[in-house]
Amino acid sequence: MNETPETGIDFVRHQITLDNSSGRFGGTVATRFPPEPNGYLHIGHAKSIVLNFGIAQDFSGTCNLRFDDTNPTREDVEYVDSIQQDIRWLGFGWHDRLFYASDYFEQLYQWALHLIEHDLAYVDELTADQIREYRGTPTEPGRNSPWRDRPRQENLELFARMRAGEFPDGHCILRAKIDMAHPNINMRDPALYRIRHARHHRTGDDWCIYPTYDFAHGQSDAIEGITHSICTLEFENHRPLYDWLLSHLPVPHVPRQIEFARLNLTWTVMSKRKLLRLVQEKYVEGWDDPRMPTISGMRRRGYTAEGIRDFCRRIGVSKTNSTVDLALLEFSQREDLNARSPRFMGVVDPVKLTITNWPAGQVEWFDASTSAEDPTVDIRRIPCTGNLWVEREDFMEDAPRKWFRLAPGKEVRLKFAWYVTCTGVVRDAHGEIQEILCTYDPESRGGETPDQRKVKGTIHWVSADHGLPAHIRLFEPLFTREDPDEADDFTTVINEHSCTVMNGYLEPALQELKAGETVQFLRMGYFCRDSRLDTPEHPVFNRAVTLKDSWARVIRNQRENE
Ligand code: ATP
Ligand code: MG
Numbered sequence: 001m002n003e004t005p006e007t008g009i010d011f012v013r014h015q016i017t018l019d020n021s022s023g024r025f026g027g028t029v030a031t032r033f034p035p036e037p038n039g040y041l042h043i044g045h046a047k048s049i050v051l052n053f054g055i056a057q058d059f060s061g062t063c064n065l066r067f068d069d070t071n072p073t074r075e076d077v078e079y080v081d082s083i084q085q086d087i088r089w090l091g092f093g094w095h096d097r098l099f100y101a102s103d104y105f106e107q108l109y110q111w112a113l114h115l116i117e118h119d120l121a122y123v124d125e126l127t128a129d130q131i132r133e134y135r136g137t138p139t140e141p142g143r144n145s146p147w148r149d150r151p152r153q154e155n156l157e158l159f160a161r162m163r164a165g166e167f168p169d170g171h172c173i174l175r176a177k178i179d180m181a182h183p184n185i186n187m188r189d190p191a192l193y194r195i196r197h198a199r200h201h202r203t204g205d206d207w208c209i210y211p212t213y214d215f216a217h218g219q220s221d222a223i224e225g226i227t228h229s230i231c232t233l234e235f236e237n238h239r240p241l242y243d244w245l246l247s248h249l250p251v252p253h254v255p256r257q258i259e260f261a262r263l264n265l266t267w268t269v270m271s272k273r274k275l276l277r278l279v280q281e282k283y284v285e286g287w288d289d290p291r292m293p294t295i296s297g298m299r300r301r302g303y304t305a306e307g308i309r310d311f312c313r314r315i316g317v318s319k320t321n322s323t324v325d326l327a328l329l330e331f332s333q334r335e336d337l338n339a340r341s342p343r344f345m346g347v348v349d350p351v352k353l354t355i356t357n358w359p360a361g362q363v364e365w366f367d368a369s370t371s372a373e374d375p376t377v378d379i380r381r382i383p384c385t386g387n388l389w390v391e392r393e394d395f396m397e398d399a400p401r402k403w404f405r406l407a408p409g410k411e412v413r414l415k416f417a418w419y420v421t422c423t424g425v426v427r428d429a430h431g432e433i434q435e436i437l438c439t440y441d442p443e444s445r446g447g448e449t450p451d452q453r454k455v456k457g458t459i460h461w462v463s464a465d466h467g468l469p470a471h472i473r474l475f476e477p478l479f480t481r482e483d484p485d486e487a488d489d490f491t492t493v494i495n496e497h498s499c500t501v502m503n504g505y506l507e508p509a510l511q512e513l514k515a516g517e518t519v520q521f522l523r524m525g526y527f528c529r530d531s532r533l534d535t536p537e538h539p540v541f542n543r544a545v546t547l548k549d550s551w552a553r554v555i556r557n558q559r560e561n562e
Helices: 011-022 043-058 077-090 101-117 128-135 152-163 213-224 233-248 272-280 295-301 305-315 326-340 442-447 508-512 550-561
Strands: 030-033 062-067 098-100 121-124 173-176 191-195 209-211 228-232 256-260 263-265 322-324 350-355 364-369 379-384 387-391 411-414 419-427 433-441 461-463 468-475 499-506 518-521 525-529 540-545
Touching: 011 043, 011 228, 011 256, 030 043, 030 213, 030 228, 043 062, 043 077, 043 228, 043 263, 043 295, 043 305, 062 077, 062 101, 062 213, 077 295, 077 305, 098 101, 101 121, 101 152, 101 173, 101 191, 101 209, 101 213, 121 152, 152 191, 173 233, 191 213, 213 228, 213 233, 228 233, 233 256, 295 305, 295 540, 305 326, 322 326, 326 518, 326 525, 326 540, 350 499, 379 461, 379 508, 433 442, 468 508
Parallel strands: 030 062, 062 098, 228 256, 263 322, 350 433, 468 540
Antiparallel strands: 121 173, 173 191, 191 209, 350 387, 364 379, 387 461, 411 419, 419 433, 468 499, 518 525, 525 540
16 A cells, blocks of 8 residues: 555655656755744654655755744744754754745745735735635635735735734735635635734744745745655645645746655654643653653653664555554564663562572672673673562462462572572561562572573572662553544543653663663663663663563463463
8 A cells, every 4th residue: 555566665756756757857856854843853753754854865865954934933942953853863964954934034925925916915804703704615615805806006015014013913914816716725815924923933023924834835845946845645635725826926946745644653642732732731741751752752762763764664655544553663663672772680670589598798790791692792790699689570479380480489590690499488567578588509500500400481680789779660651542632632541650660670780871872671671771860879761662571471371271
C-alpha cells in the first residue's frame, strides 16, 4: 500500500521521479520542512522531517527549514530554538537554508496589492459570524458579501489603512475574490490577511496585519524555489487554492503540492494543542517529559535518533490515514539500543540477599566486559560481597517446577560470580520478605564448577556494600486507553501510573556514566541517565524500553500447563 509496485519506492518519490523525467523542474529537487514555532516537535513531525530531508538526500537536492511564523500570538523563540536542536539531533541539517515566512511579509503584502489591483481581492467588513453565515455549507453555495464589489481604489486605500494600524482586530479582512458558489469551500473567497495587533517574535511591531496560512505557504514555497511542497492530507482540499494563488501572482516559480497521511500512534495524543495542555496543566514535567511523544521527550527517555529514523522508514508513506501501533516504535528502539548499549547490572526493585557462608569482610572483584559482542573489550570491575541486592521478582516462595530463579532449595548463578543456593528467607512484622538467605559454592567462581553441574537460571545483582542508590523511573503510556483522542476530554483518561519511581541500586561503575547516555541493565531493559533531575549524589535513570520479556512468557506457558 505504501509503495508503488514497479519501483519499490513510496508514492511521493515516485511522483518526483516522474517530474524529473518529464523535466518539469529541470531535474532539481527542493523540499522544505515548515514547522510553526508554537510547540515542540513530536514523532509525527519526525515522519515529515525524515521524508523531506530524506528525499533531498536521495535526489541530491536540498531541504529548507522554514519557520511558518505567521501567527504571532501563539509563537515563541523557545520553540524556534528547540525545533532546530531537535532536527539536528535527528541527524539532519539545512546548512544556510534557514528561512522564516516572516522574512517574506513585505513581498507577500506586495502580492496582496497585486491581487487587489487585478480585482482578485477585496476588503470585507462582515463580522466573523456573518462571514461564516455567508460561506454556505458543503451542499449549499455561499452568498456574496455586500463588500465584494467595492471599487479597486477603495480596496487599496482600506488595505493600506489596515496595514497602518487604523482598525482594531477583527474590523475587516482581506479576501481573495474567487467564487462563493465553488463546490470546494476553501475556494469561497478565502481570507488572505487578518488584523492582529500583536508583537511578533521576529518582526516586532512592524506589522499589525498577518497573512493566513493559505496565503503565506505557497508563496513562500515559490520564493524559495521549492519543487515539491509535501504536506499532510488535511491540506489536500487546500491545493486548488494553493494552485490558484500561484497562477494569479507574478511568482518566480510554481511548486507542486503533494499530500501524505499524518502519523497517528496508539496510546498517544499528537496535536500540539493537546500537548501544550499537558504541559500547561502540569500533567507532565514539561515538553521534554520522557512520557511525551516529543522528540525532546524521547531523547530524554533514552530513545535514539537512529531508532526514530528506522521507525519512520518502517511505517512508510501513504495516502490513507491510519494509526500505527506504539509497539512498533518500541521495537525500532529496542533494535537500535540493543546494538549500541553497553551492558551493566542494576537492581530496580531490590531485596537483600545475604550469603551466610561468606567470609566476613571479604570483597571479591570480577572483571567483565560491557560489550554485547566482544568479551575482551570494555572491561569494568564489579565488586562482590556477602551482602547483595537482587531483584524482588527473581524470588518466588512457592515456585512452579520450571522456575529457574531463586526459590527455597534452588541453585542459581549470580551473573559473572558464583552459584548460590537459597536456604530460607527472613520476614518483617507484616510477613513481607526482607532478606533472602543463601549459601555460595566457593568452587563456582566465574560460573563454573569442577563437577560441571548445570544451573539453568542466571540473575543479576549488585553488592550492597558498594551499590549506587538511584531513582529509576519506569514508564507506562500516559493514557489508560489506546485511543485517547476518542475520549470526550483526553485529560480524563490520563494514566496515573504512567511514571513509577523505584529506589534501585546500580553497580558502582555506572557512577561514571554521563547524563543522556543509555545502557542496558541486564535483563531489565535500556536505561538513560536523566539529563534534568540527575545529581552526582543521586543518579536518576529513565527506562527507555524493556527487553522482550521471555521470562514472563515462560512462566505464563508453564502456569497454563500445570
Ligand atoms: P498541530 O496541528 O498539532 O499543531 P501542525 O501540523 O500544525 O500540528 P506544524 O508545525 O505546522 O504542525 O507542522 C510542520 C510540518 O510537520 C507540516 O508539514 C505538517 O504537515 C507536518 N506534520 C505535523 N504533524 C504531523 C504528523 N502527525 N505526521 C506527519 N507529519 C506531520
Ligand atoms: Mg500547521
